[in-house]
Amino acid sequence: MPKTVFYISDGTAITMEVLGHAVLSQFDTEFTQRTWPFVDTRERAIEIRDRIDRLFAETGERPIVFYSIVSDEIRQIILSSHGFCHDVIESVIAPLSEELNMAPHPTLHRTHGLNQRNVARYDERIAAIDYALAHDDGLSLRHLEQAQVILIGVSRCGKTPTSLYLAMQFGLRVANYPFIADDMDRLALPPALREQRGKLFGLTINADRLAAIRNERRTASTYASLRQCRLELSEVEALYRRLRIPYLDTTNYSVEEIATRLMDTLGIDRRIF
Amino acid sequence: MPKTVFYISDGTAITMEVLGHAVLSQFDTEFTQRTWPFVDTRERAIEIRDRIDRLFAETGERPIVFYSIVSDEIRQIILSSHGFCHDVIESVIAPLSEELNMAPHPTLHRTHGLNQRNVARYDERIAAIDYALAHDDGLSLRHLEQAQVILIGVSRCGKTPTSLYLAMQFGLRVANYPFIADDMDRLALPPALREQRGKLFGLTINADRLAAIRNERRTASTYASLRQCRLELSEVEALYRRLRIPYLDTTNYSVEEIATRLMDTLGIDRRIF
Numbered sequence: 296m297p298k299t300v301f302y303i304s305d306g307t308a309i310t311m312e313v314l315g316h317a318v319l320s321q322f323d324t325e326f327t328q329r330t331w332p333f334v335d336t337r338e339r340a341i342e343i344r345d346r347i348d349r350l351f352a353e354t355g356e357r358p359i360v361f362y363s364i365v366s367d368e369i370r371q372i373i374l375s376s377h378g379f380c381h382d383v384i385e386s387v388i389a390p391l392s393e394e395l396n397m398a399p400h401p402t403l404h405r406t407h408g409l410n411q412r413n414v415a416r417y418d419e420r421i422a423a424i425d426y427a428l429a430h431d432d433g434l435s436l437r438h439l440e441q442a443q444v445i446l447i448g449v450s451r452c453g454k455t456p457t458s459l460y461l462a463m464q465f466g467l468r469v470a471n472y473p474f475i476a477d478d479m480d481r482l483a484l485p486p487a488l489r490e491q492r493g494k495l496f497g498l499t500i501n502a503d504r505l506a507a508i509r510n511e512r513r514t515a516s517t518y519a520s521l522r523q524c525r526l527e528l529s530e531v532e533a534l535y536r537r538l539r540i541p542y543l544d545t546t547n548y549s550v551e552e553i554a555t556r557l558m559d560t561l562g563i564d565r566r567i568f
Numbered sequence: 569m570p571k572t573v574f575y576i577s578d579g580t581a582i583t584m585e586v587l588g589h590a591v592l593s594q595f596d597t598e599f600t601q602r603t604w605p606f607v608d609t610r611e612r613a614i615e616i617r618d619r620i621d622r623l624f625a626e627t628g629e630r631p632i633v634f635y636s637i638v639s640d641e642i643r644q645i646i647l648s649s650h651g652f653c654h655d656v657i658e659s660v661i662a663p664l665s666e667e668l669n670m671a672p673h674p675t676l677h678r679t680h681g682l683n684q685r686n687v688a689r690y691d692e693r694i695a696a697i698d699y700a701l702a703h704d705d706g707l708s709l710r711h712l713e714q715a716q717v718i719l720i721g722v723s724r725c726g727k728t729p730t731s732l733y734l735a736m737q738f739g740l741r742v743a744n745y746p747f748i749a750d751d752m753d754r755l756a757l758p759p760a761l762r763e764q765r766g767k768l769f770g771l772t773i774n775a776d777r778l779a780a781i782r783n784e785r786r787t788a789s790t791y792a793s794l795r796q797c798r799l800e801l802s803e804v805e806a807l808y809r810r811l812r813i814p815y816l817d818t819t820n821y822s823v824e825e826i827a828t829r830l831m832d833t834l835g836i837d838r839r840i841f
Contacts, residue, residue, distance in 0.1 A: 298668070307828040309737070310590040316840045317583040318660045321672035330838045332828045359664065379667045386659040387591045391632065394652045395571070399594035407824035417822060424729050428704075456697050459732055463823075464582070549690060550736075551680035555580040555605045565603045567589045 297325035299350055303343060303362040303373055307407045308332040311383055315361050326359075334364060340372040351377040365401045416466070423462040423469075430470035431455055436487040439470055443563065445491055446471040447484075448498035449527040450518075451508045453545040453553060457498070460550040465558070466566050474531055476523065482530045484538065496557050497535040497542030502528055504546050570598035572623060576616060576635040576646055580680045581605040584656055588634050599632075607637060613645040624650040638674045689739070696735035696742075703743035704728055709760040712743055716836065718764055719744040720757075721771035722800040723791075724781045726818040726826060730771070733823040738831070739839050747804050749796065755803045757811070769830050770808040770815030775801055777819050 300319065302311045308330050319326050331343050350358050360378035363385075364370040374380050388399050409417055429435055430442065432455065439445065444467055446454045454471040461467040472488060488495065502524040509519035517523055535542040541560045545553055558565055573592065575584045581603050592599050604616050623631050633651035636658075637643040647653050661672050682690055702708055703715065705728065712718065717740055719727045727744040734740040745761060761768065775797040782792035790796055808815040814833045818826055831838055 307824045309824055309828070310586050312838070312840050313583050313586050314657075314660065317657055318664060321657075321661060321674055322664075322668060322670055323673060324668070324670065328838075328840060330840075332832055357667070359667065361660075381660065381663055383660050384587075384590055384594075386663075387587065387634075387654065387656050388594060390654055390659075391591060391595075394630070394632065395595060395597075397595055397597065400596060401594055407822050409820050409822045409825070421729055424732065428701075428728070431701075455701070456694055456736075459697065460736060463729075463733060463736055547682050549680050549682045550694075551580045551582055552682070555582070559605055565585070565601075567585050567601060567603075 296354065297327045298356065298359060299327045299329065300359040300361065301343070301347060301378065302328065302330040303334050303360060303364065304330075304332055305335045305364045305366065305369065306332065308363075309407060311361050311363055314383055334369060334373075335366065337369065337372065340369045344372050344376040347373075347376040347378045420462070420466040423466045424459065426468040427458045427462040427470075431458060433472040435470075436472070436485065439487055439491050439494075441468055442470045442491065442494055443467045444469045444496055444557065444561065445488060445494045446496055446498060447474065447488070447531075447540070448500075449474050449505070449524075449531055451505060451512070452498045452500040453550070454498055456550045457545075457553050457557070461554050461557070464554065467563065474527065476518070476527065479527060479530050482534050484534075492538075492540075494561075495540045496561060497531065497540045498553070499528055499532050499535070499542055499544050501544070501546040569627065570600045571629065571632060572600045572602065573632040573634065574616070574620060574651065575601065575603040576607050576633060576637065577603075577605055578608045578637045578639065578642065579605065581636075582680060584634050584636055587656055607642060607646075608639065610642065610645065613642045617645050617649040620646075620649040620651045693735070693739040696739045697732065699741040699743075700731045700735040704731060706745045708743075709745075709758065712760055712764050712767075714741055715743040715764065715767055716740045717742045717769055717830065717834065718761060718767045719769055719771060720747065720761070720804075720813070721773075722747050722778070722797075722804055724778060724785070725771045725773040726823070727771055729823045730818075730826050730830070734827050734830070737824075737827065740836065747800065749791070749800065752800060752803050755807050757807075765811075765813075767834075768813045769834060770804065770813045771826070772801055772805050772808070772815055772817050774817070774819040 300315060302308045302315055304311055312330055334340055334343060347358050357377060357379045360380040361383045362373050362380060363383060392399050446458055448454050450473050458469040458471045461469045502521060505524040506519055506521045513519050543553060543556055573588060575581045575588055577584055585603055607613055620631050630650055630652045633653040634656045635646055635653060636656060665672050719731055721727050723746050731742040731744045734742045775794060778797040779792055779794045786792050816826060816829055
């Protein structure tokens with residue numbers, strides 16, 4: 296039976312999940328993961344402690360409990376369970392506090408909370424998402440001077456998810472523009488893109504993977520044929536090389552990796568939300 | 569001068585940034601944050617070590633260095649710097665390894681890498697983003713049976729960013745539907761939504777904040793007037809209560825918090841990517 300991991304937080308628990316996921320991926324075993332956000336009342340804490348203890352009684356194995364809770368009273372309830380409890384944030388805070396010679400001030404809803412201090416930055420991030428949607432798939436070539444990145448590539452090579460991820464995670468304003476079958480005879484950049492050369496980043500992908508993805512959308516179409524995919528990809532790759540546009544083969548990369556490589560290549564400072 | 573924090577990783581460094589951001593927010597001081605992803609060659613590691621050392625020479629203060637690097641050779645180069653170096657993942661791995669009585673197997677690109685094992689899950693996540701876009705803003709009321717969540721609310725109350733965040737972060741298929749001014753005389757759910765009652769989640773927002781957001785889009789319009797915002801909000805809130813649709817006031821919440829509360833309220837299992 297897979298070992299159970301509980302994530303217990305008085306906030307969203309998102310930071311802990313992300314970290315826990317990285318940590319668990321280093322062990323060659325399966326885990327069942329359960330998340331309990333907003334654990335900020337005695338009642339909720341007791342309910343969760345009882346679940347941990349029931350699981351322990353049933354399996355004879357201590358569940359893993361990753362937690363981050365500001366209130367001492369609530370934390371003690373979780374610590375009184377039979378779980379193996381580890382404060383994931385504290386294990387980084389403690390050595391840092393010593394190095395800085397400064398006491399930490401834990402507050403509720405610190406990471407993903409909205410407050411006077413960060414609302415302007417938050418609004419910029421939402422504006423970046425709006426921008427990505429308004430400039431998705433070549434929908435609008437206006438206001439490209441406001442873009443920080445312009446993704447280009449054939450249909451279904453990863454432009455849209457990458458644009459949205461860059462907006463959501465890093466607050467970047469990203470437009471994207473698709474080359475379509477009709478462009479292939481004389482492939483060239485539209486004038487609006489030529490004016491923004493330094494922001495262009497090309498995506499490409501393996502032809503077999505592209506054909507498979509396109510087949511999901513339009514089965515057995517010319518659009519999804521391997522022949523068509525190969526043609527389009529070889530044309531756009533030739534364009535990237537000719538115009539010296541930096542580009543990336545996305546076949547084996549997640550949006551996180553594409554986004555990271557793109558920012559690294561274009562020399563974009565990462566902002567953290 | 570603000571203290572500098574370096575995030576140094578042989579992967580995307582996203583996990584570390586998220587954790588670092590949570591940790592730093594507990595200290596009452598400013599930090600300058602710099603991220604170095606894909607540090608997987610001696611040359612790049614030496615370049616970064618030299619930057620750390622230069623900064624130390626200039627300021628006389630040790631920069632904070634959060635790192636996660638699998639290769640011993642590369643790691644040693646970073647550790648030979650004058651930074652205060654802390655392995656953020658290892659501080660969680662070590663106690664867990666002891667508890668599990670199991671050795672970790674650190675591999676490159678573990679968290680956000682794409683491989684045979686996780687590509688199917690990754691494709692589902694991309695499909696969820698496609699679904700959110702195709703069902704954004706009431707664009708399509710077809711295939712709502714495939715949705716896991718349907719967000720409803722007035723224009724600009726946070727439906728679109730929340731839908732995209734749920735798709736991106738948790739792989740959920742989310743549709744969203746806007747109530748518009750013309751609906752207000754006899755506010756009712758469209759038949760397609762009535763059939764999916766258990767998936768509905770309402771959003772509302774403070775009228776002043778809504779008016780400010782709408783003014784950004786259409787200055788001095790009826791649409792953005794406080795009077796119109798108040799009217800629409802009171803109508804939809806009455807609808808939520810009448811039909812017993814769970815709902816949330818998003819005024820002081822980030823997309824992370826809205827998403828978390830929504831999943832908690834609707835009892836949706838969180839999947840971690």
